[in-house]
Amino acid sequence: MSNYHFNEIEAKWQKFWAENQTFKAENQSDKPKYYVLDMFPYPSGAGLHVGHPLGYIASDIYARYKRHQGFNVLHPQGYDSFGLPAEQYAIQTGQHPAKTTKQNIRRYREQLDKIGFSFDWSREVQTSDPEYYRWTQWIFIQLFESWYCKQQEKALPIAELVLIFEKEGNFDVNAKCDNNQCFFNAESWNGFSEEKKQKVLLNYRLTYLAETQVNWCPKLGTVLANDEIVNGVSERGGFAVIKKKMTQWSMRISVFGERLLSGLDTLDWSESIKETQRNWIGKSVGATVEFRLQHEKEEIKKLTIKAFTTRPDTIFGVTFLTLAPEHELVAKITTIPQRIAVKEYVTSSAKKSERERMTDVKNITGVFTGAYAKHPLTDELIPIWIGDYVLAGYGTGAVMAVPCGDQRDWDFARHFDIPVINIFKGVDISEQAYTSKENIVITNSDFLNGCSYNNATDKAIEELKKRNLGAKEINYRLRDAVFSRQRYWGEPFPVYYKEGLPQMIDEKFLPIRLPEIEKYLPTESGEPPLGRADSWAWDSSKNKIVSNKLIDHHRIFPLELNTMPGWAGSSWYMFRYMDALNKNVFSSKEAMDYWKNVDLYIGGSEHATGHLLYSRFWVKFLKDRGFLSVDEPFKKLINQGMILGESAFIHRIEGINKFVSVSKIGNLKTQPIHADVSFVNASNELDTEAFKNWRPEFKDAEFVTEDDGSFKVSRDVEKMSKSKYNVVNPDDICEQYGADTLRMYEMFLGPLEQAKPWSTAGITGVHSFLKKTWRLFHSGVEDSFFVSDEAAPKNSLKTLHKTIKKVTEDIENFSFNTSVSTFMIAVNELSVQKCSSKEVLTPLLILLSPYAPHISEELWSKLGHKESISIASFPKFEEKYVVEDVKMYPISFNGKMRFTLELPLEMSKDEIESVVMSHEKTIHYLDGRPPKKVIIVPGKIVNIVG
């Protein structure tokens, strides 16, 4: 007796794989390499639900497939273990995040192991492990020690920049750096104090400390990067975010804007993710225009307001300027009568949260500064306004307003009665602005009259350049990323402060470990949690961390109190896997030269502008500095769709502890309450006893049932989450049906990239397929293992090769759902054919093993193999077994007679010809005359035009 005992089989083989290190990848091999990576999980306290493994199953199928094909496959896994939830939990319970993180990781590992992934766990990484984050800190130091040279389009060591400064000052340095730079020659550089030099260099470094407008989230007590804010609220928790000026570490990602943009063209990613990144980078080509100020004070007359525009062709349509309320010149230029109004406006817009600003979009607000600027080409005076439709963070924070050509300028002008000049010939702008660039003829514009958009743009820029009041400019939306977090559970910066200036700790003293603290909250004086650490100062003579009571500012200095953001550790982990145990470098050159970059990366699309952009940035930087040899981290990207939960709702009559089954609700006033989905079966019937025992308040609940006595709930699709009681644990599925069923069912659910609700309804179909497969290898009478050595009948070989072809194509296209169907068809056909031939069953088993590794491995060993099935080579499709019968359809009698011949793809040219010839007679018979012309479309359809 030998039934399919999946639990035993799976436990047995998981143990075997672990003991034999079956999936350990070697860093040296004659085989070609292939690197399959999943986005590593954050180990949350809730554990895995059935949605998490979806991508891992897909990548595992692909990894196993590639191993069968003879590739040396790197398929590692690890944990992104720094993050907010562990810290929030620590605040509530006082438990050290390291402790809860460790527990969560153990639980994740147990759950992952049960699904039978072919991960190489010998390379596991954890971003919160000091042996890992020492290298995150090391990369930070390298960024600090680098600047970006525009000429070479490359990051270079800052020491080289210092040499240039010492020799010739900064006049000829073409660096990407902060805008408000002053120039100096070698002499003045050499005369600068050390402090001044460091301040100047901060403007060039790729990570720098600066006072900037940041997104401050008071509820989380930390600043956030732009990608961590969704719809004006924090991504985590959904709390309000306001703009605030703070001194923070920033990453000069903006200097890589162009390369991050052009690099996208080389990547095999979905168009939508590429488009999202393009929008995020937001390149726009235009010009800067400078407006001199007209003012009673001489010193202000010397100043200019710079505005960025994409429409230099409309320069003669400018009737006012608008500055962002935060613009630095606002206070200087405002005239005395306007002061109160301006001040009020500036403070009120500073108080607005991002959210309020966004909902206020339609309200036109602004105030006149009282000041005027001179038009650069006509010298006419134009009023300067401030308005919060102008963003401080984009362009120069100033807009040259052209009401006739921009809807927002038009609205603003109309609202405040500012004159409008129409510079478009034959266009009516009385109702709205004319924003198109196509087919326009410029008028009312002096030397631009009669020009098209292109012409006018070129001419206008030329003229501005001549007057030294403007130039062509490319502007990016991409901002430098704020890198400090006022949090505990993150990488400490390897930084201490000497006279207020940041100093790097020498890399040989890394890692700088997180200090112990008692409470995970900001200090009473508002410092980040690290301010609570008693020993958090750097003794520069002993090169170690000492008590901060000793700080003397001569040799014992305060350490940085902020920590790094979540994306620091995840921006480079794909390279650590290549050489995870290396103690000397973040990853050895040999390992990185061998594995290069990730061939296939699978993960959710929610990281489109965060992780996926930041890691591209770090890789480009590390490449520039010669630390690695590739330009992009992830060659191919697949975004698996989210698996949603099917929440169950039980309806309570308002005010009383009585529940109504769905069809009995009628006009009753009821309130839907989430019921745990584990109490509900596939036909939406609630286990009322289980529900009563769920919580004390339901103990005495009464139920109004259906006529048949059952109690039904309603269903709704929502995101899977603990709070919605719709979480399905993969462990339960493994227990009941086995990991192989879970794996195949998750794939069968639908296309990989599509979001879909989890429903256990169809799982029996997949499960019984596996049982059928098992039976195929067992004789009917005694039900014992049996395969024959006899040659396979032709029809079974045909079934096999059809399956090989389809499954191979499906894996290559990531259409895993259809290949499950293909397997089902194959097993049904072979059952009908009563095929027991080894010749067919062995290749079928190999074919199946990426999807259902445990059952395949068990049957494989029963066939007498000692080695794991994973080393068997993937069966190859053989054409000769799939030649189908040729079918022929008369299509229509429409003056001419046409026939369609269906021919198998695999037929050779000779065969096709013979088929066509053999069908000529039929054509002759129906048509009454021989065919005149034969059109052959190879492998597909043959049109015979008579």
Add this chain to the structure above:
RNA sequence: GCUGAAGUGGUGGAAUUGGUAGACACGCUGGACUUAAAAUCCAGUGGACAGUAAUGUCCGUACGGGUUCAAGUCCCGUCUUCAGUACCA
């Protein structure tokens, strides 16, 4: 508002470059086995009409047009849904 993706039975979803729409699975119906249930196996299952029946005819891929011998697939227009994004000058 803009950008992107998509609309196919009762349900999830198949359908290479246009070529027998609805594969496969769930569900449902009927049958076999069983004292019975579960499990398992077998058959049927888009709709309408005709026929005792085998079968045949017509209609069907959001809606309206178009191209083609042939359209779920290509083109134009409309509607709907989902996702992303949001004053970007």
